[in-house]
Amino acid sequence: MQQGMNEWKPPHGEAARFGKRFAAGAALLLAAGLLAGCGLFGVGGDADGGSEPAKPAAEIVRYDGPMSRAVDFVYTARKELSLTFNGMADPATMDRLLDELNKYGIRATFFLPGMRVAEEPDIAKAIAARGHEIENNTLNRLDMSKLPYEQVYSEIKLSNDAIRKRTGAVPRYVRTKSGDYTDDVRLAAAQLGMEAVVSYNINPKDREMQGAAEIGKYVERFMTRGGIINLDTDANPEVIGAIAYIARAADDIGYKLVPLRDLMKNGGERKPLERIPGWDAAKINPDYKRAQYKLVYRKDGLKDKQIALTFDDWGSDKTITKILDILAAEDVKATFFLRAKGTESNPNLARAMIEGGHDVANHSYSHPVVTTLSPEALQADIVKAHRVITEAIQQQPTMLFRPPTGVIDDATGKVVAATGYPVIAMYEVTTLDWDAKNSAADIVQGIVKQTTGGSVILLHMLDDIHTIEALPTAIEQLKKKGFTFVKMADLIGLQPQGSG
CATH class of the missing domain: 3.20.20.370 (Glycoside hydrolase/deacetylase)
Incomplete structure (x- = not known):
């Protein structure tokens, strides 16, 4: 190039983009050359060494149909x-x-x-x-x-x-x-x-x-x-x-x-939330001061020695699958109260509970102590959990709400009930199994000692605790005492609720 002659350069800010476009185009040209030798474009490579002329490339028009x-x-x-x-x-x-x-x-x-x-x-x-x-x-x-x-x-x-x-x-x-x-x-x-x-x-x-x-x-x-x-x-x-x-x-x-x-x-296809019956069975409702609720700890007056086994919170596939496998082997149906934030990231595990014949219910979205939240924040959390769980299991969950940590008061009970969850599922039997310091033997002993006909038993599906070790023995010993296991909704006679 002659000295003093102006060399063209891309405008400032365009140089990098120009270089990338050039590199990408060059890569495609190189690919076309290599692939042409494979006979992909109507050129090169006959068995007798002949070749065919390249066909003109068709214009590529941006697709306007549905996306993949x-x-x-x-x-x-x-x-x-x-x-x-x-x-x-x-x-x-x-x-x-x-x-x-x-x-x-x-x-x-x-x-x-x-x-x-x-x-x-x-x-x-x-x-x-x-x-x-x-x-x-x-x-x-x-x-x-x-x-x-x-x-x-x-x-x-x-x-x-x-x-x-x-x-x-x-x-x-x-x-x-x-x-x-x-x-x-x-x-x-x-x-x-x-x-x-x-x-x-x-x-x-x-x-x-x-x-x-x-x-x-x-x-x-x-x-x-x-x-x-x-x-x-x-x-x-x-x-x-x-x-x-x-x-x-x-x-x-x-x-x-x-x-x-x-x-x-x-695999299956997930329906959008709004197409699932019961997705709106839980709603924000500011008119909560006169709402009626019921705290259920157990079921009295039963002729049969029926009990309900319930699990709270969330865990890994490894933990929850082992719980589901134990329940299947023992032919026991349970009720799972889900922390929906965990469910949101792993909906398949919640669906596995349903396909195992169990009930799935609401344990909040973020696992707060419900008495510490404003009415607005609590209702938002419950409704969000309901929708996440509904979308995960592709059906309306069992309309039971269990407060995280079991803490609730009268004012909070009304706030919960107003959302569409008037039955608040408490429990009678607890062994603090969420604490890893409690051994499998401690958990079994606590369950067997406390359980009577109509009891609601609380366990957890957390990782790194001893519930999985305790579960088969606890079920076996309770069966020997003549107890039969039913889902909590069946134990208390909860009537199914439709969408609002």
Whole structure:
């Protein structure tokens, strides 16, 4: 360039965006060149060495139909979840990973970048040959939020083409590198006939280079029915060692790791809250001063030795699933009073209670001492809990409210009743099982000593206490004394309430 001649530069602030657009465009051109050699675009690669002229690219018009589903977890009460991987590492790493999955009998889902599949198709073929599912991780794993619609569409389509050409697999789902997605990603996926844009709800962030045990413990802590675990193949070699921890954690709870397609096939569709009968059975009601309420501690006058077993609060899948398994083995139905803030993050576990034949009721949203709240704040908390629980279980909960810590007074009882919960479910038998200092033997002794016909027994579903250890023995001893277990609503003769 001649000295003194002005060189054109992008306007200030545009340089970085120009560079990114150029890089993204260059990546697509490079991809097209590489994939053309695979015969994906009508060029290159006849068996006799001939070639066909390239067909002109069709104009990509932004799709104006319904967006593809966005899936972070699958709504199901089944004891299943999916282990998914992003990216495609080198052949040696992938061989070790596949061997480890095979060792534990795990069939996983691999979101593969189309470019890597085109570069090293033998790795992708090995994944498919081992019985794993192959899905779309976009072509170059670019930041889709910074690309125009045409490039978003091309990144997904070209990756689909590469995967289909090289492995025979037809991707149904797409995931971006980060798991985040935009409306354009969902629209492009729908335009391409894909079933869903998939993210995840269990992410140990292995790119932070934790050890295998730490990754495994994270997954164990947050393992859920219908969960989608996210790991990377090409970031942290400790992921391979974490497979053993994840497999043991799933086995300990009795959960099965299945390919995403199976998880999705067995999952249900959640209705919006407003379409569920009874969603508005609890309402804000400022006219509470004359409201009538009833505190129920037990049921007197029963001819049979019936009792009600109830559980308060919330816990992990590991704890609550073990409680549900014990109750199923003993053929006992119980009533679960849910802290809805926990339910909100894990609705599948609440639904599992319903499918086990148990009742689900309201224990507040945030677990406050209700006498410390203003009437407005208390009603807002109760109504929020009602709606969260309703949406989680996809039906109206049993209309019983139990105050956290069991503390309530006359004024607060009226405030609660005015929302649509006139029956306040207290309890007669408590062993302070929420305190880990109380052993399983202490809990059993307290239950058996205090229980009489008509008793309402309070236990908790918290982690790291001894209730699970105590429960089978307590049930067995109560049965030997002639007691039969019923749900609290049945014990007290609660009449079902419709929506308001």
